[in-house]
């Protein structure tokens with residue numbers, strides 16, 4: 001759980017110091033006051049990224065040069081201090097005031113699962129949104145994955161830059177392709193295993209939330225189908241060789257796991273075509289709860305759960321079922337404009353009021 005949070009010049013917050021306890025943190029406030037901004041700051045400490053912007057400059061308070069987010073995180077065995085500073089084009093990440101050399105060292109130190117209204121677009125959005133979802137969640141669970149993905153992206157960038165220069169050099173591309181294929185084998189393997197596990201974990205929660213027996217499944221789409229490592233690598237190299245002329249012509253890498261996708265199904269029907277809004281919300285919620293439990297299975301620590309603007313969209317019964325599916329050890333941040341009845345099933349809670357970039361505690365107790 002996050003016990004202390006300091007935010008400076010982040011979005012509409014100028015200088016804020018907060019202390020949280022375990023249990024549910026209700027973040028209340030009118031529209032456009034800074035509720036999502038607060039959750040975004042917590043998410044940033046986990047993933048070093050915003051879920052709303054790819055450009056850290058958007059996160060700096062208007063007119064300022066940099067933002068700072070500092071958090072004290074109580075983990076099962078120790079307290080850890082994380083600090084992220086974002087300035088134009090640069091990020092500085094620190095653990096206990098020591099700069100970390102690699103982003104992958106920082107990600108996963110404070111695990112956070114976010115569920116926000118935009119997540120409902122996951123099923124019909126462009127493939128890159130689903131890839132981003134897989135990459136974000138997998139990175140929290142596997143440092144190997146984070147590192148491999150960063151290396152693959154670097155190689156891909158290098159390959160594309162070379163292709164843009166209008167040159168042909170099969171030997172140079174062959175060397176790059178060999179290295180890229182190596183990384184892609186690992187990425188594909190981990191993505192496939194992650195998706196299978198995600199469905200396995202989400203299925204019982206979907207049943208619990210929706211009260212029906214619909215089967216959840218998914219199909220992972222990538223550009224080679226071979227199963228074992230070595231033949232997969234060979235297949236990648238062959239396919240890429242076949243596409244080389246096209247790559248030269250189009251000046252970009254036309255195939256690769258940077259184009260992967262996944263389709264989610266309910267009873268074998270693609271969710272984007274078949275499911276109602278309510279069913280989509282249930283599937284997503286089940287996946288998020290599944291992720292909380294997956295992270296626990298892997299790390300023996302529960303992640304923090306952020307529910308941005310979604311709790312109030314659920315009826316009383318579903319809210320109850322959602323809380324029942326989450327152990328009391330999970331620290332949950334819930335943002336809402338107002339909640340008439342807070343029935344938190346005997347959990348401890350704190351209520352915070354957000355107003356125009358300021359935040360103060362209203363009350364706390366046991367529901």
Ligand SMILES: Nc1ncnc2c1ncn2[C@@H]1O[C@H](COP(=O)(O)OP(=O)(O)OP(=O)(O)O)[C@@H](O)[C@H]1O
Pocket residue numbers: 010011012013029030031032033034035036037038058059060061062309337
């Ligand atoms: N870089 C920035 N600098 C200063 N203010 C910003 C910056 N980025 C966004 N804001 C302001 O933050 C506010 C939006 O905050 P936020 O998205 O947290 O709203 P919210 O309280 O979650 O509202 P809603 O209930 O509508 O979702 C807006 O007033 C916006 O102008």
